[in-house]
Amino acid sequence: MAQYDVIVIGAGPGGYVAAIRCAQLGLKTACVEGRDTLGGTCLNVGCIPSKALLHASHQLHEAEHNFAKMGLSAGKVKVDWKQMLSYKDDVIGQNTKGIEFLFKKNKIDWIKGWGTIPEAGRVKVGDETHEAKAIIIASGSEPAPVPGAKVEVDEKIVVTSTGALDLGKIPKKLVVIGAGVIGLEMGSVYARLGSEVQVIEYLDHITPGMDPEVQRAFQKLLQKQGMEFTLGAAVSGVETKGGKATVTYKLRKDDSDHTVEADVVLCATGRKPVTKGLGLDALGVKLTSRGQIETDAQWQTSVKGIYAIGDAIEGPMLAHKAEDEGMACAEVIAGKHGHVNYDVIPSVIYTWPEVAAVGKTEAQLKEEGRAYKVGKFSFMGNGRAKAVFAGDGFVKILADKDTDRVLGCHIIGPSAGDLIHEICVAMEFGASAEDVALTCHAHPTFSEAVREAALACGDGAIHS
Known part of the structure; x- marks a missing residue:
């Protein structure tokens, strides 16, 4: 032993x-x-x-x-x-x-x-x-299985994220069940590769839990890239026949039944x-x-x-x-002190543009009754972003109205998954938006958009 x-x-x-x-x-x-x-x-x-x-x-x-x-x-x-x-x-x-x-x-x-x-x-x-x-x-x-639906996964026609990474060929039509991180990332991959992609989501918005303003902007950008969204829809089942799949769903707004046929169905309703x-x-x-x-x-x-x-x-x-x-x-x-700050754990969606967030959303702060201020800056005002055709999106910083302490940040834009960590470090040290605004940022970089959003929490951004 x-x-x-x-x-x-x-x-x-x-x-x-x-x-x-x-x-x-x-x-x-x-x-x-x-x-x-x-x-x-x-x-x-x-x-x-x-x-x-x-x-x-x-x-x-x-x-x-x-x-x-x-x-x-x-x-x-x-x-x-x-x-x-x-x-x-x-x-x-x-x-x-x-x-x-x-x-x-x-x-x-x-x-x-x-x-x-x-x-x-x-x-x-x-x-x-x-x-x-x-x-x-x-x-x-x-x-996780699709809630309340009859779905049999074979990892060929009806797949999870595992099967979606190893399809025999690029599907002409892909239906994604679930508008969370996995569904949108894989849907984005196949949309770029030429698939017709339809995302079916039970809720009335994509990316559950994210800042509502980011949700709306993100959906519009994905739609511009060719992805189709059916929101407020409950999937009841998926049947396969003759190498195809038929998805049955009900629109919650009018209780109407619908079906859609696909070459591949990706079940992405969580884990x-x-x-x-x-x-x-x-x-x-x-x-x-x-x-x-x-x-x-x-x-x-x-x-x-x-x-x-x-x-x-x-x-x-x-x-x-x-x-x-x-x-x-x-x-x-080992007898030492282990610590995890659960208030400063970032989340990232690696589509293009990327989406990243850390800390509180506006909805959470409103629910808590906490007074806050918003500093926002568009990547259209960032020289580096415009030079590489990445002007879509924005940086949004939330800070305490009285103390100016950074409470959260939401980014949709180029390298958002890397930019968010400046705010993670700031929040870990209890920094204010002014601390970020007074820190020199190299030019031209995407990170200047973060500084500009921090400036917008005070007297105003320079380039907007």
Whole structure:
């Protein structure tokens, strides 16, 4: 029986980061993973491969729409779908092999297989049982079924995000169920590649939880790119026949029934935690009403010595949230102080333009009754953005009306996913909008738009 200080179950972003941090802190560490490669959903069938396809399809868009404007003539660009998928797979391989290297570098044992916890302090993988002073559950999440609908996923015609990354061919017609991050990113990929894309969403707006002004602007930009939206619609079922799929849905505004035929249907209605097979019921580990693992402020479950992080517990299902929890949980187990500031966790949608947010929305501040001010700046006033045909979108900063402390930021525009982190750092240090406004920003950069929005919280932006 192998003995460890810590055994981590799951090698996704939360799990592998937790394992590496534990090893760095001097703890003998093992990580249990049943996939053939490390990295979990994110590196294998999620964040990384989707970004590869988003990048490739964006380059196609640039070639088709902007090259000629810049004096670049290369003839009609052809899409080699097999090569694009090969490029995507190569990106996956580079990243997963990188994690394997880090495990070896930090002397972390990779226990290959699926783990169960027969009792506190023990993890069983296959016929072998391993002992550990602490166990971290980082089992991640999986695609959730379409609520209230009869849908059978075959990952060929009716697919989840996993199947959408590896289609046999580019569909002529793609129906996306769900207007969240996954649905819009993958819908954007195939729209650029020539598919007719229709997004069906139960709510009356896209990107649930985001700032309403961003939602409206984002939808208009995606519609300009050819994506069609059917909002306020409840999908009741998907049937497949003759290599096609028929989606049935009901419009909530008038209770009318509709059908649409597609070559591929992407089910993108969220994700659910993976907890089955771990033996949690027998252990007495408490779960929430949504099936997530309950933890205390130090990520410990209701059973002493068993911890949980990432998508398996409450909070946004984001890789970087899982990574933060992984590091913090490792610190706690090592007898140090682990901390995650859940008020400063950014979210990003990697379409073009990108969308990013951190902190409060206007709707939340109004609900709290908190007095606030808004500083907004359009990318049309940013010289760098105009030079690269990226003038769509804006930066919006929300600050406390009395103290000027930054409460939130919402960006739709070029490199929004990178720009948001200036505000994350500002919020982490309790900075004011004036602090951001008084900080010199290099010219010409997209980041100047952030400074201008901060200036707009005070006496006014310069370039608007």
